[in-house]
Amino acid sequence: MIGSSELRLTGAGALGSNRVRNRRVRRQAVRSVPLEVFGMAYFLIIVMAGSLLVLQPARVAQINETVALKERELQSLKLRNEDLKKAVAYVESLEFIESEARGTLGMVDPGDVKALEVPAERESSFVLASVEPKSERSGILSLIGRIAQIFGVKEATAKGQR
Numbered sequence: 001m002i003g004s005s006e007l008r009l010t011g012a013g014a015l016g017s018n019r020v021r022n023r024r025v026r027r028q029a030v031r032s033v034p035l036e037v038f039g040m041a042y043f044l045i046i047v048m049a050g051s052l053l054v055l056q057p058a059r060v061a062q063i064n065e066t067v068a069l070k071e072r073e074l075q076s077l078k079l080r081n082e083d084l085k086k087a088v089a090y091v092e093s094l095e096f097i098e099s100e101a102r103g104t105l106g107m108v109d110p111g112d113v114k115a116l117e118v119p120a121e122r123e124s125s126f127v128l129a130s131v132e133p134k135s136e137r138s139g140i141l142s143l144i145g146r147i148a149q150i151f152g153v154k155e156a157t158a159k160g161q162r
Helices: 002-091 094-103 140-150
Strands: 113-117 127-131
Touching: 002 094
Parallel strands: none
Antiparallel strands: 113 127
């Protein structure tokens, strides 16, 4: 029995030392995994922080460039707006309205119209109105055109006259 109990103790001691050794291996395995995971997490955090430090100024520079572009557009639009306001003011002026009435509609000043009274011998009594064109041209061609008008020539010999 003594021999068998020693065997048992030796066997139990061997098992116990194996258990202790197995526990140490397991503890080392458990300790090394979180340390590696912690190291990788730390590395990733450092990489992310570094990329934020690099990308943030680049993003700010891009936004500043966009703001400068929009400010130039705004300045251009303000200048165009001022030009349009000036154009509207001119179109609303009496000078423009008068020039358009003369050019487009063929209107004349009341002072340019001469009324002629027709003798009462005719059956109908009406007043004829004629427009005396302003002679803005000077020179020989203008003189020839006036002579042609006096003699009633249908086609004027002067250049530019009808």
